[in-house]
Amino acid sequence: MDLATQLSEQLRRLAGTAPPGAPSINLTGPDGLTVAIDLTAVDSLSCAFRELRLHVPSLVGVEFEALKAWADALSRRVTYLLEHIEPLEFxxxxxxxxxxxxxxxxxxxxxxxxxIFLQSHPGGNFTLRRFRAERGQPGRQPVDIELTYTALKRLINDLIATIPSR
Structure with a gap:
């Protein structure tokens, strides 16, 4: 079963709940790909989550240029979030x-x-989070990312489609 189908089934099962303790949806795809999403709320059309993680075994220890290529591909393809994303630090x-x-x-x-944090060491990881910083206050706080089911499935498909080949 592909990742989008697995995601749809798990979200449909959890619809209408505010999961206590921020449980994770865990999905397993081809070639050892795994997706984990730390949910905070789920309704019939959308969900909120604190963090989305993708583990890509084929990127463990990959050359740095491949990681940069993934970041560039993500910034070109993932254009539907609230703000545009771009590589900032290498x-x-x-x-x-x-x-x-x-x-x-x-x-x-x-x-x-x-x-978004991409890593090839220690092991082929993608992490997406959202933060808020209040003016006049030190630091930042994590905040939920809210996406429709359709946008979340598109994001996961785009993450996978842009993974560079070794």
Missing amino acids: SPDDGAVLMRSTPPGQGDQETSYYE
């Missing part, structure tokens, strides 16, 4: 790329942004 020694909303969302008293 760490070839750590095998990591940090992507963020560019520009971040601006409210009256806050700034919100997506943050």
